[in-house]
Amino acid sequence: MKIALFGKTFADELFYYFQQLVEILDRHNVQVTIHQPFYEFVRDRIRFGREPQTFAAHHELPGNADFMFSIGGDGTMLDAITLIRDSGIPLMGINLGRMGFLSSISKDEINQAVTSLLKGEYTLDKRSMLCVETPEHLFGEINYALNELTVNKKDTGSMILVHVYIDNILLNSYWADGLIIATPTGSTAYSLSCNGPIITPDSENFVITPIATHNLTVRPVVIPDKSVIRLKVEGRMSQYLVGLDSRSAIIDSSTEIVIRKETFSINLVQRLNDNFFTTIRQKLMWGRDVRN
Known part of the structure; x- marks a missing residue:
């Protein structure tokens, strides 16, 4: 399997979680390609099991990635779709930000979410544009x-x-x-x-x-x-x-x-037990009431 990684800068204390992601992918023998500017940001702080490939533009992705992981918040995911475009490559967001409506995988769920993806335990949520x-x-x-x-x-x-x-x-x-x-x-x-x-x-x-x-x-x-x-x-x-x-x-x-x-849509990766209503309840803190 080939997975592309896209991200921007993040705080020093979050490198631990990105290292965890890299190690999980390495253990499962996943071929990694990483966005060149993001690679320049992490290369001196992250240990890769094997040197990853890099990509710089949209045309370098089709055929070289089965999935893309967006590392950051919702803003990072919006930037990621400018690289995916109409390729149909599924996108999964790992949230290192705050709210995370789109990047719904929290940093504490990385291991579980990636393992489920690699087992094929996911659905694709088509989002119109x-x-x-x-x-x-x-x-x-x-x-x-x-x-x-x-x-x-x-x-x-x-x-x-x-x-x-x-x-x-x-x-x-x-x-x-x-x-x-x-x-x-x-x-x-x-x-x-x-x-x-x-x-x-x-x-x-x-x-x-x-x-x-x-x-x-x-x-x-x-x-x-x-x-x-x-x-x-x-x-x-x-x-x-x-x-x-x-x-x-x-x-x-x-x-x-x-x-x-738009004539094409974006495929968001969704875990089997996740759904839109669960997401909005959690993110908007619905039900956080003493009566519940």
Whole structure:
């Protein structure tokens, strides 16, 4: 079996857990390939049983990895999908961060989770994504998001006005600090913090959530993900900020943004006893009540 490792920097006390992961893979004779920048970060602090291969770009992964492990938090996983793209390589997140909705394997569960994976005791959770189209091709080939697209004002000045069209029908013109278009996966991220609903991963929906809207009667809207969303932004400023998961770009007010469902999905590795409802109960601490 071949497993790719992707990560960023982390605190010194977490090297112990990464060393544990490396030793487990070595004991099971797993061939490891590691993202080159991440390898440069860990190479002087980690003992590898045999020297790992390295990769630097998306095109070096297909055929060289059966799985990818993301070492870090949810932000690290969002960066990992920019390497996986449409390859279909399953992704498992090992959480060295805090919340970890996506990277659901805690650092204390590494041994158990990896052993289960190597035994074939897992399922694949297909997560839909959104695709963004702009005349300027703002995000190049990586014009998709697992969590959300956001439109924000570029500074702390006045609100912006975002006109939203669903299949060429006007939904609303939002006076707000910004707007979020979230996938079901992203419904537990930025959208949730703006009072958006929690959507189960297989719901086949998008969520449109305003950020600090000026009109108190405006609420998040859930639409089918087969819809095509079109955004036009106005305001006193000539430029605005567009976020696509962990990436961002500046757009002019003349730019029209089109959002639709991406043609491919991301495969997240899920242990047999795990499910979405268990995750949100744990991460949001539901049931932590003296009456329970």
